[in-house]
Amino acid sequence: MKTARSTEVSAQLFQRAEAVMPGGVSSPVRTYRSVGGNPLFFESASGCRVKTVDGNEYLDFVGSWGPLILGHAPPAVVLAVQQAAARGPSFGAPCLAETELAELICALSPVVEKIRFVNSGTEATMSALRLARAATGRDLMLKFDGCYHGHADSFLVKAGSGLATFGESSSAGVPGSCSSLTDVLPLDDEEALRVWFAQNGDLTAAVFVEGIPANCGLLPQRKEWWAELRRLTRNHGTLLVVDEVITGFRIASGGFCAVANIDADLVTYGKVIGGGLPVGAYGGSAALMNLISPDGGVYQAGTLSGNPLGMAAGLATLNTLQAEDAWAKLEELGQAWEDLLMPLIARENEAGAPLCLVREGSLFWLCFGSQQVPRSFAAIPQEGGDRHARFFHALLKRGVMIAPSAFEVGFLNLAMHHSDLEHAAGAFSAALEESR
Ligand SMILES: Cc1ncc(COP(=O)(O)O)c(C=O)c1O
Structure with a gap:
């Protein structure tokens, strides 16, 4: 997987897009306005990875915002x-x-x-x-x-x-x-x-x-x-x-x-x-x-x-x-992901950077700013957005993509293997430290 991640081609394409489409996009959350920077343009995708026009590859937790339960291009x-x-x-x-x-x-x-x-x-x-x-x-x-x-x-x-x-x-x-x-x-x-x-x-x-x-x-x-x-x-x-x-x-x-x-x-x-x-x-x-x-x-x-x-x-x-008895597999995958993330979350909380994980099957969400799982919109700490933005970019640098919004959930899919999750957890660990 590449480490140098130039995004120049995406930036050029985005400039063209902005000239002819509001915000350069067909749906608002696709912009990076709440995290800063330009959205990446995808060229192709397969399994749990996407490739951008810049030639970079990312492990993808967005999954087209939910439809891709089998992964990309099954x-x-x-x-x-x-x-x-x-x-x-x-x-x-x-x-x-x-x-x-x-x-x-x-x-x-x-x-x-x-x-x-x-x-x-x-x-x-x-x-x-x-x-x-x-x-x-x-x-x-x-x-x-x-x-x-x-x-x-x-x-x-x-x-x-x-x-x-x-x-x-x-x-x-x-x-x-x-x-x-x-x-x-x-x-x-x-x-x-x-x-x-x-x-x-x-x-x-x-x-x-x-x-x-x-x-x-x-x-x-x-x-x-x-x-x-x-x-x-x-x-x-x-x-x-x-x-x-x-x-x-x-x-x-x-x-x-x-x-x-x-x-x-x-x-x-x-x-x-x-x-x-x-x-x-x-x-x-x-x-x-x-x-x-x-x-x-x-x-x-x-x-x-x-x-x-x-x-x-x-x-x-x-x-x-x-x-494929997919729902049992997705739950197993979700549990494995939770097991990988929980020690990181404990570490962040000990370091005074509050964070909690919510997971339901193959859906997950990291809530920045609270150790307590919120159950209503008003209970979500408003100050979590800044850290999410830093975390988002720290993950991108490491080849992992989550949604460019603190309010959007992550999606696991059946193309993900334990080795992918272990790789992602390594990136999450480093990105959490970097974004404190
Ligand atoms: C729960 C829920 N209902 C409705 C919609 C709207 O669906 P669409 O974007 O396909 O119009 C969404 C989209 O994210 C959703 O999450």
């Missing part, structure tokens, strides 16, 4: 996409792969009897909200501080991900008449739920929550909190929508709802179900899903929805995951 997915492309990349008509992927997801998910494919997680949550409003005849929705559900207007209120990264609470351009229909509560607070539901529950169409909130660090919620949320939503006739765009088919074959035994009304998927291509989906009981056009009056459509390329990539990904 042969089964590449072949399936090549074959589908040769038959025609888009039909705008039904294809078998679409039904096969729907059948597979319906069989694996405890929540989904029927599913509608869309092109992104954003479309999935946006459409699920429309469906929930139609099903209940109510307009109000509730979400949680720091949870990100994509960039549709209704969800851009105290959202995580890029908004947390750039220290913004909400987006410009969202009409007040729209954001006034979205209420926000802190996570990890049953009393706040009870008070809010007593006042607003009967007016509320849906509560949206990430299976494991993973866009403002990693904030797994206590099972008592989930039980109270489910009890209150049911009592008030409010739909519980679990956003599994990150957790779906990553945490377990049936996603978070299966592991945590959450009887959600609707779920949303994205990322893993598209195997790296733009696919999202939402699903639930047949009774609810039959409200969608053309069976029902909830209009929702898409020129490229269910297209054969995305469906082929998703099928190849889910079939490989099932064939």
